[in-house]
Amino acid sequence: MEQFKKLPVDLSSFSTMINENYLYVDKTKIIYEIISRGRCFFLARPRRFGKSLLVSTLKEIFLGNKDLFKDLWIGKNASYAWDSYPIIHIDFLRVDSSCPEKLEKSLSEKLLEIGLNYDIEISRASSLLDRLDLLVHQLSEKHGKVVILIDEYDYPIIKNMHDTSIAVKNKEILRSFYGCIKGLGDHTRFLFLTGVSKFSKTSIFSGVNNLDDISLDPYVAALMGYTEEEMHAYFPPYIEIIANKRGCSQQTILDEMRTWYNGYRFSKDNVKVFNPFSVLYYLHKQERANYWFESGTPTFLLDLIKKSPHTLENIDHIVASASTLQTFEIETLPLVTLLYQTGYLTIEEYYSEEAMYKLTYPNEEVRRSINSYLIGILLGSEKSGVETAVFQMRRALQEKNIAAFCDTLKVLFANIPYSMHIQKEAYYHSLFQLIGTLLGFDIQSEVLTSVGRIDLLLQTSKHIYIFEFKFGKTVEEAMAQIKDRRYYEKFLNYGKEIFLIGMVFDFKDKKFAMEWTSKPFNAGNL
Structure with a gap:
């Protein structure tokens, strides 16, 4: 050998x-x-x-x-x-x-x-x-x-x-x-x-x-981390061992590593690198995990997120200047600057005319880890509680058990301290979206159709779930909107079972309420 x-x-x-x-x-x-x-x-x-x-x-x-x-x-x-x-x-x-x-x-x-x-x-x-x-x-x-x-x-x-x-x-x-x-x-x-x-x-x-x-100089963009070319040049023997162990192709292993650990970009040029720490641990342990995130997120950054958790909800795809990315002072700690410098955001796109950078989460390791931490803060839950709930919700969707999915979601939302509730549909929509990113399914918000926007679309390998959210209204109104605007038509040729879900949130007298109704799509019952 x-x-x-x-x-x-x-x-x-x-x-x-x-x-x-x-x-x-x-x-x-x-x-x-x-x-x-x-x-x-x-x-x-x-x-x-x-x-x-x-x-x-x-x-x-x-x-x-x-x-x-x-x-x-x-x-x-x-x-x-x-x-x-x-x-x-x-x-x-x-x-x-x-x-x-x-x-x-x-x-x-x-x-x-x-x-x-x-x-x-x-x-x-x-x-x-x-x-x-x-x-x-x-x-x-x-x-x-x-x-x-x-x-x-x-x-x-x-x-x-x-x-x-x-x-x-x-x-x-x-x-x-x-x-x-x-x-x-x-x-x-x-x-x-x-x-x-x-x-x-x-x-x-x-x-x-x-x-x-x-x-931020382009000539050192690939100095740290591993480029796609380097992954192919140096790591195939190690990838082959894992592929043989799992009974899959080397490309499947590389695709998984790319999704979870690639995506860091440090300059105007579109040069992306893999996180070297997570890559080496993945090849060493021969399994996927959040190696880099779990190795020690700075305490001061976590404390800053705790003080203003809602700031993080819309931070993906934020735009910033080079000076914002590069400098800060102890007395003023801008969250965007810290997230970029510490590796939790990276450059997604550079706008040369305006000399501005659009930022995003580099990969699934960071996205899911940050979202899991944020959800724990917003829901007042420990990490283990969030992970258990996500596991139950994922299983429920795979088994078409919408009631179990919604029951678990309701328990999570009910744990939010009343002082943190915001009485708007967009607030609960964004919380749902955050939780959805942890499920490991394809999830999209504000999906355009010819007659409107679907609030949220979630796809598993076999099922499509179409959600319409309302605040302070009725589940009948939510379901009626899905049917009247025929949100399901766009997906009739996907070869998947389609489920329609109307979900309503309310918050009165410091008490959270959530109701839902659901129907499998069937042209005969609409």
């Missing part, structure tokens, strides 16, 4: 991947282009998208470890000099940033450790900035210009967003730190920072005014 390369699940050391026979998807052509274009860069990407691996790769390149790259693009094609430079590599995930005092102390100790690795003593410098200044000067004098690689530069801020006083103080420490780096430009060969969020230049990067933010 052929020995496959090992899957690098939770591995971000480039040298370990190459030396220990792990699979590495070659991104060195893009990395070489970055190095060739300038000296100071910033790149923002969502968590677990390969930022640490990128920094590790850059580190090995600037250490001059050519042998590690002999089978990769940069080793075969590029006229790179492979000079060795001293490296200052700081991963803020490994720096204690729980409070400003610990951040400054831990960062100072990290600089001391780097100095000792090069036989440079900087302990005589008393402050953090003095140690940084001394370290860079000493390194450049002894070993040549310095390469500075900073991974997750914003972690000390993001980690403490639940306590803005700590976040603001950490931000000030970082601003001084990066300001000091600017003054050392004559002694640095290359500066590269990664992070999730982009704070404005006035708040953090005011001192590094020559920092090139390449986060």
